[in-house]
Amino acid sequence: MDENKSAQFGGVTTGGHSSLDYNSYLMVEQLKTLQVCQSEPAHHDEPLFIIIHQTYELWFKLIIHELDLVLDLMKQGNVRRATHFMRRAVAIMRLLVQQIHILETMSPTDFLGFRHKLNPASGFQSSQFREIEFIAGMKEERMLMHFKNDAVAFVDLKKRFDAPTLKDEFYALLRRHGFSLPMPESQGADLAEDPKVLAENIALEEIRVKELCRLYQEDQLGELHDLAETLIDIDELIALWRTHHVTVVERIIGFKRGTGGSEGVAYLRSTLVKRCFQDLWSVRTALT
Template identity: 40%
Template sequence: MTDSRPGSQAAPQADPHDERFVSFGEQGAQLTYGSYLRLPALLDAQHLESDPPAHDELLFITIHQVYELWFKQLIHEVIAARDAMLGQVEDDRLWWAQHLLARVHVIERVLVQQVDVLETMTPQDFLQFRQQLAPASGFQSVQFRELEFLSGAKDPAYLERFRGLTDAEQQRLGRRLAEPTLWDAFVAVVAAHGLPAGDDEEIAMSVRSAAHDRSRYAAVWALAEALLQHDELAASWRARHVVMVERMIGSKSGTGGSSGSAYLRGRLPLQYYPVLWDVRSRL
């Protein structure tokens, strides 16, 4: 609709064919929302195994694929935060590490909340396709193990317990076992601030000193709190996950041959940073 008032002019309309409004990708091909996000491949990645198709299997697949995408993002952020802490001696990047860890916390809260969506599926509906999942199991999530290893909970026995890993997955996990963790990076930060960091007892006392002199050791204390938050949120996800599993299958064994909820409950006491938890008793 044009403006007919004297002296007025209608606002110019963008020409969709004007090169100024067209983005180009590789080799001059037009870049679109769908091509940029690879939507054809992404939306074709959900293939049901049940026959006849079980209605809730699509939900189950979608939720777990979304988890894997978030795991990928978490690994990306954790590596960057670790590297920022390790490089802080030459380049003061601790603010960047704190920023990235804050993002990790937000994503981890999303992981916990996604369980609510999965729990809209009833046990009866899950049983319609559960047998088709065997021997697949969430235990086999390589990215989840990478995240645990990077956080500080390295478990070389995982590579022996799970024999279905591809060569590439074996190499990835082996690399994670060999490289520094978030905890290693934090210890480097403690030492760089002139605080003792030779063993767990020294680190605990140094964190306690930082807690009581936050103006001088603000970065040390902030990172200690960020790591503790990461640890707490990981524990929250494990706790929420095991209750969901028990709600769905009770005490039945897992599809991958694990003991199901019994195995998951055995993981609940896991702490990435027991030293930081111990400091709470010393404040």
């Protein structure tokens, strides 16, 4: 993908007109019509709930836009530009971790005033959140089932599920720089617990981690090291977002079940250990 072209953002239609102004360029009037409350009469706090989710989704759209370019730049071997755009995605994620706290100004009783109107809509159905996870390398096929009633989102996500991840492209880039990063053959679920297979996988992981330690030991690998650190940044920020989100959720709904049918806080807590770049985390332990 060309740095100046994007499949996700339409081309310029109004550029160059002398009538172009701030509101028409940004379609502010249209934007202001997109907050439609389900409560009747509209509960005072529902616009907060809608706008916070909409702004998340807008930033998710931009993160996906940046990560798509990063994937291409890694493929081209342009480490400096890939790092540049990863840093932008990281800066946005940093903001998104903080943004969730605005919801702490909504009391549990105020949320109960309109929560029943939201059923069965749920964060489970944020296809862009799932897309970011898939791009980063956190792929769980069962997550696709939440989109079985949304054909467009399902097809797009399935494509993303089958596509190379940031980790795949980063490892391919490192291999072109002479790194030996052996991966296990793809294995069926039945083999996953086989002690022989487990031992082989651990041995391969040790080789990869030892190789990746070089990023942190050899000065001439500085550019690749900086790119690796942005991957750790993204992983850390997704984990932090999960921690902040689950804490705010507990503060507002306690241990009630989620509108998406999960156990709520208990489910969200189970996701806190997820990591995309496990080898890069293991490097920290292996370094002497």
